[in-house]
Amino acid sequence: MWFCVARSADLDGPGAFRTARVGRESVIVSRAGDGSVRAFLNVCRHRGARLCTEESGRVRRAFTCPYHAWTYDLDGTLIAAPNLSKMPDIDRREYGLVTVHAREWIGYVWVCLAAEPPPFEQDVLGAVTTRLGDLASIENYGIEKLKVGRRIAYDVKANWKLIVENFMECYHCATIHPELTAVLPEFAEGYAAQYYVGHGAAFADEVEGFTIDGSPGVDRIPGVSDDQDRRYYAITIRPQVFVNLVPDHAIVHRMFPLAADRTVVECDWLFLPEVVDGGSDLGPSVELFHRVNVQDFEACERCQPAMASRAYAAGGVLVPSEHHIADFHEWVTGRLGITR
Amino acid sequence: MWFCVARSADLDGPGAFRTARVGRESVIVSRAGDGSVRAFLNVCRHRGARLCTEESGRVRRAFTCPYHAWTYDLDGTLIAAPNLSKMPDIDRREYGLVTVHAREWIGYVWVCLAAEPPPFEQDVLGAVTTRLGDLASIENYGIEKLKVGRRIAYDVKANWKLIVENFMECYHCATIHPELTAVLPEFAEGYAAQYYVGHGAAFADEVEGFTIDGSPGVDRIPGVSDDQDRRYYAITIRPQVFVNLVPDHAIVHRMFPLAADRTVVECDWLFLPEVVDGGSDLGPSVELFHRVNVQDFEACERCQPAMASRAYAAGGVLVPSEHHIADFHEWVTGRLGITR
């Protein structure tokens, strides 16, 4: 599947790279000489050494393995190795880095480790259309032009699927998210923003912005339509991305499953560049969903141990406002080839 | 099987609860409105959240899940949930907490996770009768009326079965328990107190009580018979309880297996309430068996690694004074359905 690994802006020019864990693999994403994004398995083809051990960095023109100095250009082609010219049986075309499919969208780099990736349009864009009704609704926010104002990584002791389920329902909102329901009163009734196509939850009348204290927030994104103003939209892009949209910022969560019971969630708060650079106080905006995150992840960690309990062997129960989660369950079991 | 999880007195009134690990499950034991003891799997039926994360606590009238606020009364019945009245397809009778069989005896709460528990009389009381000859012999001590003077939890890096085997034989006493054999000279000969029905090991002539320094100890329990005076009795109640009886106190060990090579042993020293409340010095009494515990658990930890050695693949060898341990081995392999 398509897996969102990095913010495009973090690859600011040829040779800039980031490494990310995708399933059991370490992947390098970097920018080639022509500015396009490339992705490779982070493994030297010669003896398997990890090429890059840092989380991010920049190479000049090539990746050189620190073990035997095999050198790959920014396209992944093997271009040099000690004594390579004297090695007739080493076909340098054969030993380029293992390429991973990559593309950019909304300012993020998405990769797919499959030999034949599923259509991005259907899997990723389709998730947005299904939720919002059309693509224009997300394009209005121009997320690719926004700037990361704050990034927080959460190390959650829970399976990624619990985090998805949590994000998909709002039946828990009244219980654990007092700050969020104060801004979005309909959430207190338990219906998730994801429940109706195109629906965005309206801000409370007395609230001026999507902030922890109801303060106005920062400059509104120009493309946001009047319909979208004072509303909150949430989209789940399977398997590991959540996008939240409010008039003055976007929040993008990317999950990195590290073990059956551990997931790192990297969350970006994105604002207009002039807002970030102008030194506006992002605190009240960031704090609201940061608290929601902490509340949610604590709930997920509380559920994790019961996944092995006989009391949960057949799963729990979905109340009417959670019924759409059944689709997710069906999708997971379908992907795993489990029939029940 | 019946598994001893908590001291009854620790559940001092309706809503008081304790959580305990039983096998792979977390169990809540608590007291209902009528004062009776109840036990439940510590798992919300809705989405699996752990209801209680604390080791002990008290709720007012119900257990409320902190995730979606599903609420269960002290009998485990689902009594409230947000929007529950609007959910025709959620049968509240169906979604009560998963009940675990529970009962009290000698002031402890015993639970059984089986759908059909084996007869308590046969399994638990039977173990006592087999060892002491009758139930009166333990009833004399009135353990349910005693008070915990000291509780120590030991984290032992050994399988629980090694701890049982160790407790069942006294062939090691001469080697590792100098303080114990000083009080119980016959133990130096290697015959376990558990070897003869009804036999209690006599205190050494020069010793005044079951204490680390031979001092008299504290007030004798009134019901203890003259036959039982100045004697030590030990009982193993499979799978995880050891009881030691001396004239002025009882010692109750409960094992909580946490992994193949790790067991937490919780040990209570129980005295007459007036002794505990009166401020008597319990030190010399507690110290004796605490030392025995430390010595025993060290020995068990020393055996644990060899359980995987080819030198122990067929097990070790039982000397004549250990022959009764063969019953334990047979019982374990029988329960596991292993035929040799």
Add this chain to the structure above:
Amino acid sequence: MWFCVARSADLDGPGAFRTARVGRESVIVSRAGDGSVRAFLNVCRHRGARLCTEESGRVRRAFTCPYHAWTYDLDGTLIAAPNLSKMPDIDRREYGLVTVHAREWIGYVWVCLAAEPPPFEQDVLGAVTTRLGDLASIENYGIEKLKVGRRIAYDVKANWKLIVENFMECYHCATIHPELTAVLPEFAEGYAAQYYVGHGAAFADEVEGFTIDGSPGVDRIPGVSDDQDRRYYAITIRPQVFVNLVPDHAIVHRMFPLAADRTVVECDWLFLPEVVDGGSDLGPSVELFHRVNVQDFEACERCQPAMASRAYAAGGVLVPSEHHIADFHEWVTGRLGITR
């Protein structure tokens, strides 16, 4: 296979012992009354307690189990146990310690856990002959008479086979071993010392000894032939020993695999006893290969994660100067009964 566990000199007299991890077993090596070396599984035959928990020590005349005092003489024979004389069904000949084959060579104790060990001459001595052309070439160094001047244990987060592969090739030398190639210029070309039978890598002209700074080192070992002077020889003795020979010292590595991704490597630097006792500065000699070790083990750790990558599923590629490593791969897969 034969596994090198201890320096003979560390067993300095009857009753001196060392314990070592060999595969999944703990082994005791010790010296018997007649001065010969013995090895046993470190498991009491009675109930499985570990006899010796220390890494090294000395017993007087026997090993006594600290649990039940079963006692074995220095030959491993059961000689005493509490009440042993009253136990007709315990045959003391049957319950001696489990013996492990052991022998000494070049001042080290080698053990083999197989019931029928492979011929030492073929497996161990054969590895030397294959590499050096004859046994005399190693005997010249009189390693058994040398003395440990320095011992360093490295805890390497890599599989032992990666460490063997690294030791077998010098294609990486130019990249990661600047100090070593400064002393042995031909190593910069990537051909391992192990490539040609009998070949030793010549020291650089401007270098006076095998030292970090080109300084002369210490007294030359008298038996070293003129042919061997100013040369470096390296031998791999499968599965876990590397020997390096230079005119004034020998370096012996012993690997102890502890997990699929963890190996402890114990490295001895051996010099003439008078050199060690005379207080010569061993620093420049030790530092050279210590740096090589650190550089190598870092490289191995960098390769370990990729062993599970799809990019390495078929292994990497061997360049011509690494082709002899294919023998090692074939040998490993052959021993494991893997056919490809």
